[in-house]
Amino acid sequence: MSLKDTIDRTDLKILQVLQQDARISNQALADRVALSPSACLRRVRELEGKRLITGYHAHVAVDRIRAVTIVLAQVSFERHSPGHFGRFDQWVARTGEVVESWRVSGQYDYMLRVVVTDLHDWKRLMLEMMEGGFGVEKITSNFLMDEMKSFGGYPLAPSPAAG
Amino acid sequence: MSLKDTIDRTDLKILQVLQQDARISNQALADRVALSPSACLRRVRELEGKRLITGYHAHVAVDRIRAVTIVLAQVSFERHSPGHFGRFDQWVARTGEVVESWRVSGQYDYMLRVVVTDLHDWKRLMLEMMEGGFGVEKITSNFLMDEMKSFGGYPLAPSPAAG
DNA sequence: CCTGAAATCCACTATTG
DNA sequence: CAATAGTGGATTTCAGG
Numbered sequence: 001m002s003l004k005d006t007i008d009r010t011d012l013k014i015l016q017v018l019q020q021d022a023r024i025s026n027q028a029l030a031d032r033v034a035l036s037p038s039a040c041l042r043r044v045r046e047l048e049g050k051r052l053i054t055g056y057h058a059h060v061a062v063d064r065i066r067a068v069t070i071v072l073a074q075v076s077f078e079r080h081s082p083g084h085f086g087r088f089d090q091w092v093a094r095t096g097e098v099v100e101s102w103r104v105s106g107q108y109d110y111m112l113r114v115v116v117t118d119l120h121d122w123k124r125l126m127l128e129m130m131e132g133g134f135g136v137e138k139i140t141s142n143f144l145m146d147e148m149k150s151f152g153g154y155p156l157a158p159s160p161a162a163g
Numbered sequence: 164m165s166l167k168d169t170i171d172r173t174d175l176k177i178l179q180v181l182q183q184d185a186r187i188s189n190q191a192l193a194d195r196v197a198l199s200p201s202a203c204l205r206r207v208r209e210l211e212g213k214r215l216i217t218g219y220h221a222h223v224a225v226d227r228i229r230a231v232t233i234v235l236a237q238v239s240f241e242r243h244s245p246g247h248f249g250r251f252d253q254w255v256a257r258t259g260e261v262v263e264s265w266r267v268s269g270q271y272d273y274m275l276r277v278v279v280t281d282l283h284d285w286k287r288l289m290l291e292m293m294e295g296g297f298g299v300e301k302i303t304s305n306f307l308m309d310e311m312k313s314f315g316g317y318p319l320a321p322s323p324a325a326g
Numbered sequence: 327c328c329t330g331a332a333a334t335c336c337a338c339t340a341t342t343g
Numbered sequence: 344c345a346a347t348a349g350t351g352g353a354t355t356t357c358a359g360g
Contacts, residue, residue: 007228015228018221022185025354027336036346041337055222055315058181061215062317065170065178072267072274089311097322101312104235106305111235115317121325142269148252149264152218154225154278159260162284188337190353199329204355206327 007052010035012156014043015053019153022056059150067117070144075110075129076137084135085109091132097125108140170215173198175319177206178216182316185219222313230280233307238273238292239300247298248272254295260288271303 013033017024024032030040047053062068077084085103092101092112100113116122122141129136176196180187187195193203210216225231240247248266255264255275263276279285285304292299 012228015221015223019223020218020220022219022221025336026338037336038338038347039345042344052224052227053221054224055183056185057183057220057222057314057316058178058185058216059218059220060178060182060317060319061217062319064215065175065319066321068317072265092312096318098312099317100314101310102235102307103309103311104305105308106303108305110311111305113314117321117325121321124324140269142267142271142274144265145268146266147264148266148273149255149261151220151263151276153220154223154231154262155259156223156225156228158229158280158284161287162280188353189355200353201330201355201357202328 006050011043011047011052014040014047016153016156018044018053018056019156062115069116069118069122071112071114071116071122072142072144073110073112073114073126074108074140074142075112076108076139077110078135078137080109081135088129088132088134088136091128091134095125095128097121108138169213174206174210174215177203177210179316179319181207181216181219182319225278232279232281232285234275234277234279234285235305235307236273236275236277236289237271237303237305238275239271239302240273241298241300243272244298251292251295251297251299254291254297258288258291260284271301 010033014029017029017032026041026044027037029044030037033040035043044053077088088110089101092098097116098112098114102111103109104111114122114125116125126139126141129139173196177192180192180195189204189207190200192207193200196203198206207216240251251273252264255261260279261275261277265274266272267274277285277288279288289302289304292302
C-alpha cells in the first residue's frame with residue numbers, strides 16, 4: 001500500500017488521460033484534470049520520476065508498413081533452473097523479433113509475442129531457441145489472424161462489478 | 164504494396180523514434196531525422212492521417228497502483244459461427260478488464276489478455292464468458308508471473324538475419 | 327516536398343498565497 | 344501543494360523555391 005497512499009484521484013486521472021493520448025499538451029491535460037499547468041506538469045514529472053509512467057509509445061500499424069506474421073509462442077522448459085531462464089531472457093532481450101516475453105504459470109513457462117516476416121523466418125527463430133542450449137523442451141505456436149481489441153491502456157481502478 | 168511506396172526512409176525513422184518516445188518535441192524529432200521542424204510536423208500529421216500512427220499511449224506500471232492479476236486466457240468455441248464470434252467481440256469491447264483480444268489460428272480461437280483484481284474477479288469473468296451464450300467451449304488460463312521483456316515498439320524493418 | 331520567417335502558443339520557473 | 348504571470352522556446356502556418 002505504500003505507493004498507493006502517495007497517489008490521489010488527480011494523479012489517476014492524469015495517468016488515465018496519458019494512457020489514451022500521450023501527446024496531449026500539458027495545458028490541455030491540465031484542463032482535463034482541473035489543475036493549473038504548472039501543478040499538472042509537476043505531477044507528471046513526479047509520476048515519471050517514481051517510474052509509475054515508464055514510457056510513451058506511438059502505436060504503429062506495422063502490418064501496413066511491412067509484411068508481418070505475428071506469432072504467439074508458448075515455450076516450456078525441461079527443467080526450471082534459473083541459469084537457463086537467465087540465458088534465455090538474454091537471448092530474448094537481444095532478439096528484436098521478440099517484442100514481448102512473459103513468464104507465466106501453468107502448462108508452459110513463457111509466452112512470447114514475436115513479429116516475423118513469414119513462416120520461414122519463424123522457423124529460423126524456433127531453431128535458435130531449440131538449439132541455443134537453453135533447455136527449451138517444447139514450443140507451441142499460434143498465429144495471429146485478427147486483432148479484435150488492441151491494447152489501449154490498463155483499467156487503473158477495479159471494475160465496479162468486482163468484489 | 165500500395166502503401167509502402169508512399170513511405171520513405173525518413174517516415175520510417177519518424178515512426179521508429181515515436182514508437183520509443185512519443186512525447187519527444189517536434190523540434191527534437193526533426194533533428195533526429197534531419198529535417199526542418201515544419202517538414203517534420205507535416206509528415207507526422209500525414210502519418211496520423213493515413214492511420215499509420217494509430218495512437219500515442221503512456222505506459223503505466225499498473226501493478227504499482229492497484230492490485231492486479233494479469234491473465235492470459237485461451238478461449239475455444241464449440242462452433243465457428245460468425246454470429247457467436249461477433250457477439251463475443253461485443254462483450255469483449257465493453258468489458259474493460261479485457262485489454263487485448265486476438266483471433267488466432269491453432270488449438271484455440273481467441274487469446275485474451277485480461278486485467279483483474281484477483282482470482283475471484285477472474286472467476287466472475289469466466290462465468291460471464293461461459294454462460295453468455297457465445298458458444299464458448301473451453302477456457303484455459305495462465306497467470307502472468309513476470310514481464311521479462313515488455314512491448315516497446317515493432318521492428319519496422321525485417322531483421323538482417325531473415326530471408 | 328523542402329526551407330525559413332513570422333505569429334501564436336506552450337513549457338517551465340519564480341513568486342506568491 | 345496550488346495559482347499566477349512572465350519569458351524563452353516550441354509549434355504551426357504561410358510564403359516562396
